Amino acid sequence: MTKTAARRDAPAIAARPLPAPPPVGGRGRRLLQDQLQAYGFLLGGLVCFALFSWYPAIRAVVIAFQKYTPGSPPEWVGTANFTRVLHDPEFAAAWRNTLTFTLLALLIGFAIPFVLALVLNELRHAKAFFRVVVYLPVMIPPVVSALLWKWFYDPGAGLANEALRLLHLPTSTWSNGTDTALVSLVIVATWANLGGTVLIYLAALQSIPGELYEAAELDGANLLQRVRHVTIPQTRFVILMLMLLQIIATMQVFTEPFVITGGGPENATVTVLYLIYKYAFLYNDFGGACALSVMLLVLLGAFSAVYLRLTRSEGDA
Numbered sequence: 037m038t039k040t041a042a043r044r045d046a047p048a049i050a051a052r053p054l055p056a057p058p059p060v061g062g063r064g065r066r067l068l069q070d071q072l073q074a075y076g077f078l079l080g081g082l083v084c085f086a087l088f089s090w091y092p093a094i095r096a097v098v099i100a101f102q103k104y105t106p107g108s109p110p111e112w113v114g115t116a117n118f119t120r121v122l123h124d125p126e127f128a129a130a131w132r133n134t135l136t137f138t139l140l141a142l143l144i145g146f147a148i149p150f151v152l153a154l155v156l157n158e159l160r161h162a163k164a165f166f167r168v169v170v171y172l173p174v175m176i177p178p179v180v181s182a183l184l185w186k187w188f189y190d191p192g193a194g195l196a197n198e199a200l201r202l203l204h205l206p207t208s209t210w211s212n213g214t215d216t217a218l219v220s221l222v223i224v225a226t227w228a229n230l231g232g233t234v235l236i237y238l239a240a241l242q243s244i245p246g247e248l249y250e251a252a253e254l255d256g257a258n259l260l261q262r263v264r265h266v267t268i269p270q271t272r273f274v275i276l277m278l279m280l281l282q283i284i285a286t287m288q289v290f291t292e293p294f295v296i297t298g299g300g301p302e303n304a305t306v307t308v309l310y311l312i313y314k315y316a317f318l319y320n321d322f323g324g325a326c327a328l329s330v331m332l333l334v335l336l337g338a339f340s341a342v343y344l345r346l347t348r349s350e351g352d353a
Contacts, residue, residue, distance in 0.1 A: 093333075100326040117327035121315075127328075129303045130311040134287055137218060137225075137307065141286040145226035145233075146279060152230070153237030154263065167238075171231030178228060182295035185224045186211070189296070211297050214304045221292040221305055229285075233278060240274040241267065273346075280343045284336055308332050 100117055102110040121127055156166055173181065188195045189210035197207040211220040244267065252262045268275070290309040293299055299306040299314070306314075308328065315325035 096326040096329050099322055100330045102323055104322045104326075105320065106322075113323070117323040118331075121324050121327050121331075124324075126303060126306060126311055126314075130306045130308045133218060133303075133305060134289070134307045134309075137222060137289055138283055138286045140219060140222040141225060141282060142279065144222055145229070145286075146282060148226060149230055149233035150237055150275070153234050153241055154267070156234065156238055157241045167235065170234050173228050174231040176228070178291045179295060181228045182224065182291055185220075185227075185292075186296045189220055211305075212301060214301050217297055217301060217304045221289070221296060224292050224296065225286065225289060233282075236274065236278060237271070240271045244270045276346065277343065280339055280346070284339050284343070287332070287336060 099110070101112060101114055103113045103116075104110045152170060156163065156170070159166065176184075189212070191197060191207070191209055191212055194210070196210060200207050209216055211217050248266050248270070249262055252266050257265065288309050289307050290313065293305045293307050293310045294313070297305040299310050309332070312325045312328050312332075315321045315328060
């Protein structure tokens, strides 16, 4: 084709119409359909949360200010339920036991998982086996675990005292003694929840760059110095988060006192959650139970706010 013919055909090519863009309305309808489909999948979860979480929580707050007896119309009594609960002799004992349980759980159940994670992280062989062994108690149902420990703590034929007799050591009353019952329950709770905490610590330890340990070794740091100056600073966020979560969880302890000790002996293991159970299902006082629940909700809400604030700050950083 000559240059003259090409110039003659150029206007015809330029005048050829371009393909029309897709209609905006169709694209908008597709986006709307996608959003409706996504919200449709979320609807089931939202309904479950509304029926089984949000509604009971709101209802409990309302009942806390009412005299509520099943089969009778509720009567508004203001803060009378809170006043009655505060003057209950078991109230102080329940909070004292709960706070003591939380403190002991931090002292016993917070350091042991960290040490086990350090040991598992240093293993060179059979890592998977020991991880399964450590995590195995988590897979046992809590009630079954509590029943096993109840038999283990039996002062007569229990395995704990039998082991002490074989070692020619003095036996203990374990969960049947006023001085040892709460510590015994802390041991049960620590053993039952050990595996998940160890695996979280282990994941945090394995994310620490190896160059930091190599530099510490070149500087002559021993094992304890490496843990103090490298491991703990590098995992401080995980340690703090697990500490807050453990405080929130241990302040809601119920299964161990309910199954093993029944709140005894002499109210030595009555916790706040167990006292709520007694108000609701033994005393038939749902107003008092909800009032006590609201108090616990406020306290745990404060810890949850701190947890959310710290996680948000770490995410922004």
